[in-house]
Amino acid sequence: MPQTVPFTKGHGTGNDFVVVADPDGAWDPTDAQVAALCDRHFGIGADGLLRVVRAAAIDEGAAAAASGAEWFMDYRNADGSKAEMCGNGTRVFARYLVEAGLADIDDGLAIGTRAGVKTLRRSADGFEVDLGAFRVDAGDVLVRAKGLDVARPGVGVDVGNPHVVVALSSAAELEGLDLAYQPVLEPAPAHGANVEFVVPSDPLVRDGVGEIRMRVFERGVGETLSCGTGVAAAALAVRHWAGAGAPDRWIVDVPGGRLGVSVHDGHVRLSGPATLVFSGEVALA
The missing domain is CATH 3.10.310.10 (Diaminopimelate Epimerase; Chain A, domain 1)
Known part of the structure; x- marks a missing residue:
């Protein structure tokens, strides 16, 4: 039987993502599965995948969890490879958490990434993320x-x-x-x-x-x-x-x-829109 995965499609200025909620870290997709989901002809189509996982539920999120960040953005490129960070992805990630009722951003929202914890706030055009030192x-x-x-x-x-x-x-x-x-x-x-x-x-x-x-x-x-x-x-x-x-x-x-x-x-901040387009379910072989 194929595995059925609920997902949401989102984008930040056209940089698009498949967002998959996996709060307890039960699903660690293979490179091939990510690539299949992101394929624009045979899959959903996206530049990458954002797995929404609690920082405490993933080994890479241990430092983020210790700092008080509840959520970790497990970002994968369209070819399945892991990436340190994604600026547009953080804004889509934040919008998903807020609209799903999983987090509140009013006093700032800290999320874990492979490049450290990033804090997001609302901005006039959507969300602003502090990318940190450069x-x-x-x-x-x-x-x-x-x-x-x-x-x-x-x-x-x-x-x-x-x-x-x-x-x-x-x-x-x-x-x-x-x-x-x-x-x-x-x-x-x-x-x-x-x-x-x-x-x-x-x-x-x-x-x-x-x-x-x-x-x-x-x-x-x-x-x-x-x-x-x-x-x-x-x-x-x-x-x-x-x-x-x-x-x-x-x-x-x-x-x-x-x-x-x-x-x-000494920090650089990025601001811009984030949009959730549609949600559905997809079967993985």
């Missing part, structure tokens, strides 16, 4: 991508998961990228990285807020309409390139919509 690496990485005539330098940014951000010269270059092909990084990071391609607005700063456009190739997924941690990484990279006097607030436009990024006391 690191911008000084050394350049060469990035080759289909549609670019020559390799371009990228800067490494860590926001709990790894990113390489590349600046392009025009909207035409951004639109001309063919991200059906995975960009090649030199040197290649040991565990891979998400790759963001950005174009600054003209002017870069309006009323004290920076503005950029971005496309992304996500590790273990491919091109997505949005990547929350990638949006944060892109804003941090451009802020780094801009130097002294660069703003701490940014607007980032992605193919799936618009997200906000802000920097406070």
Whole structure:
């Protein structure tokens, strides 16, 4: 008999997820099962899977449970591989918990991830997550991508998961990228990285807020309409390139919509919408 799994489909600016409630940690999906659920032709279709599990019910959630976080976001990429974090996923995760009556966000909601505990609050456009401390690496990485005539330098940014951000010269270059092909990084990071391609607005700063456009190739997924941690990484990279006097607030436009990024006391925060689309049941072989 196939196993029947209740699920909810959700997205944050087009970055979509299969959400599965597993409070007691009874179901640990295989890579193949996750990939089947996320398959856009033969499954539900998604960029990844969010398993909603109590932190105390999963070994990886022990530290989160000890800190007082009740819930752990077990995030899997569309190919089934485990990932440290997902910025858009945290907002969808929070909306699911609140709408399912499993958590209250009025005083902030702490959730465990493989990149540590993240706190979410409501924002004017949905939810805001404190992604925590970040690191911008000084050394350049060469990035080759289909549609670019020559390799371009990228800067490494860590926001709990790894990113390489590349600046392009025009909207035409951004639109001309063919991200059906995975960009090649030199040197290649040991565990891979998400790759963001950005174009600054003209002017870069309006009323004290920076503005950029971005496309992304996500590790273990491919091109997505949005990547929350990638949006944060892109804003941090451009802020780094801009130097002294660069703003701490940014607007980032992605193919799936618009997200906000802000920097406070060495932490980066991401804000934007989160939508639950439909619920159902699916049979797994």
